[in-house]
Amino acid sequence: MSEQAPYGTGPGTSGDPAPGATALKRIRIPHLQAMKERGERWAMLTAYDQYAAEIFDAAGIPVLLVGDSAGNNVYGYETTLPVTVDELIPLVRAVARAARHSLVVADLPFGSYQGSPQQALETATRFMKEGLAHAVKLEGGKHVVPAVELLTQAGIPVMAHVGFTPQSEHALGGYRVQGRGDSADTLVQDACELEKAGAFSIVMEMVPAEVAARVTEVLHIPTIGIGAGAECDAQVLVWQDMAGLRGGKAPRFVKRYADLRTVLSDAARAYADDVAKGTFPDAEHSFQH
């Protein structure tokens, strides 16, 4: 690919892809494609609000996903299933308005695209127009190929999602690794068909590392793993998992890079203690006559 580098490596810039560099340009799909061709791995994070988007954008995260995982990470549902288009669009809009460089991908929620390619197009169009998204993501294998084709033809970039697809957890019988044994070939085939249909990238969730490596090798588009081993072109995590904000037992594929839950909890306790003791607010935080 002859596309320019995603970071500020052009004339007049330092060529330093340092986190927060102001020379960063908007990441576009050809940049992701070029990174695959150069063998450069990258990270995707979810984001659901302004500050997360601002921070990850400035940190040089090239793609932000407004996941339907907002269902269990923002709205307090147990799973992603109940979350609606009307609940997700304002979050996508907030992230898109805050992200200066990152490509913003909107997850299409359960029930908003499986009915027909036409339904998928109507939903995706809302995410692009009202949510200001740059691309959409949807779950499924060969059954969603006609939808991927229609969206792509309509000018809407599509990120595919195979392996464990959380919107189908009841049909799949729970949170289980997909693509083991005989089903590996089906997964590879599905991935190939999604690429052929026009998908610009593909998430693989809870897939054996060897199978994900096979898909990454045969596909020309970037693969994004979550519980899919180290050979994917990119990785994705839910940000509250990555930053240790979420409590409880995390899935095996999660690595915590911070302990925000403790940081916030300590801050809240210290604030409440100060208020109880009468040491906050002090003169510095008060207004005098």
Ligand SMILES: Nc1nc(=O)c2c([nH]1)NC[C@@H]1CN(c3ccc(C(=O)N[C@@H](CCC(=O)O)C(=O)O)cc3)CN21
């Ligand atoms: N916070 C959060 N993180 C996620 O990764 C995530 C969401 N939410 N919501 C949407 C989906 C649901 N996902 C999940 C949720 C749970 C497991 C889980 O419990 N995994 C266990 C069992 C695996 C097994 O049985 O083999 C694990 O230990 O990995 C996996 C993926 C991934 N997505």
Ligand SMILES: CC(C)C(=O)C(=O)O
């Ligand atoms: C975990 C990622 C891939 C996702 O689909 C989401 O956050 O909804």
Ligand SMILES: [Mg+2]
């Ligand atoms: Mg999702």
